[in-house]
Amino acid sequence: MVLELKNVEFEILKEKIVKDFSLVLNYGETKTLFGPSGCGKTTILRIISKLEIPKKGIVVNKFKKISYLFQENRLLDNLTALDNVLLCMNKPDENLVLEHFNLVGLEKKDAYKYPYELSGGMAKRVSFMRAYLSGADLILLDEPFVGLDMDLRNILVNLLAKKLEEKSIACILVTHDRFEAVMMSDEVLFLSKKQAVVKNKVTFDTLPSKRDIAFIQKAVDINFKGVIYYD
Known part of the structure; x- marks a missing residue:
């Protein structure tokens, strides 16, 4: 056990x-907090990263470096994307950064732009790369793919899934999108509408990099029937 709440x-x-929220995370595991807006998902990430202090309970974190990708881009205005x-x-x-920018559709000239010169989608990709290349052994992702088209989202998911598997990096994903949850997760925690109570858990044994469209669609149909969060 490396992280325990x-x-x-x-x-x-x-x-x-x-x-009364509990979670255990080890190296190489990706767990998803799945639920509607306002159910407490982001608060849990903030507690893990020590931005919030819980009123009760125990938090043990033995990871050496955390990278937190917020919902907002939070790029430093006085620095270029690079x-x-x-x-x-x-x-x-x-x-290395320029090579990875190219993988996600960012040109070399974009690397030398300041945040105010970037579109929303470009800024989100830069923020993603900042977390992806940080060298962290725990990555916290708070709705990282919102606003990106499906093809670009798939590119980012596949890049991240490969890195997590190869480097045994741990990840916690916050989302209310069923397909993202299946594409990324070893385990999905279904949370209640309020207070982040774990109502159900689903685990997947197939590595994310091995999940094709048929696998993802079947898993969504079986495990997320009647559960849709797009808000």
Whole structure:
């Protein structure tokens, strides 16, 4: 066990946001928090990253470096796209960044643009690469693919899935999209509409890199019947 949350509770102004939440995560595992907006998914990520302190419960985190991809891009305005990524790398490598930018449809000239010069989709890809190339052994992803077209989302998912498998990196994905949950996860935790209560769990034995369209569609049909979150 590298990360454990045990009976965690969190509240704001006496309103309970997370109630009795538990999770265990090891190297090489990807777990998805699946539920509608406002159910407490982001709060759990914030607790793991120590941006929030739970009112009750135990949090044990033995990962050495966490990379947190927020819903917002959060790029530094005074740095170029390239420098935003280099800043967070263990071993900054300009050529490596440029190669990966090219993989996600960003041209070399885009690397030297400032955030205000980037479109929303471009900024999201830069933010993704900042997390992807950071050298972290735990990656937290908060709805990382919202606003991207399906082809681009698939490229990012496949890149990340391959890296997680090869490097035994752990990941927690927050989403309310069924297909993203199946594409990425070893385990999906279905959360209640409020207070992040785990209502059900589904595990997948097939590696994400081996899941084709037929596998994903079948898994969605079986495990997510009547459960649709697009909000």
